[in-house]
Amino acid sequence: MLRVFQECPELKLSSHGRKMAKFGRATPEIEGLVVASGLSPLIMCSLDTGxxxxxxxxxxxxxxxxxxxxxxxxxxxxxxxxxxxxxxLPIIGVLHSFELLHVDDVVDMLVELLEVSIAEARVEKIQCHGSYVRLSWLHDVYQMKI
Structure with missing residues (x-):
């Protein structure tokens, strides 16, 4: 069988598994949220292929x-x-659809769950332009707690 290969952009494989392992154990509040969601088995999943x-x-x-x-x-x-x-992963129940969070709600959650200051949380939100945080910022927060 002859296959004609099309010119495709370079494939980029991304896996944050090793990065996440460096974080250590999550705070009990965050662990509780992950366990309640049923997604805790994903914590150990990582794509590791060369x-x-x-x-x-x-x-x-x-x-x-x-x-x-x-x-x-x-x-x-x-x-x-x-x-x-x-x-x-248990595949049961109804598919969950997440509601978009307002930036102020995200700041409140970061302050409560990660115990960062309101100023730190606001700066990160401005940096990310939305309801996200950078993995490097999250790592830095965890390093300060150790």
Missing amino acids: DRRLMSTFVEYWHKETSRFHLPVGEVTITLDDVTSLLH
Whole structure:
């Protein structure tokens, strides 16, 4: 089977697993939120591969329109059962949709959960232009607590 390779942008693999391991244990309040969400198994998940060709091949075979891999042996679909088996996540209940948070609410949460000052939280919100924080900032906050 002859395949014609299209010129694609360079594939960038991102995994924050190793970075997150450096943080240490989360505060009890944050751990409680993660456990209550049912997503605590994701804490241990990390993509750690040096085989860029393998990942690029999977990307080439992925068809966004059908959400399937179109392989020479046929189509492959990742099912919710696969997600449960691989990531140890319970697939139950209704899909949760998050509401957008107002910046002031985010500042309040950062102050309460991470015990940073209101000024520090506001500066980070301005830096990120929204309801986000940078991973490097979060790491710095954790380092100060140690």
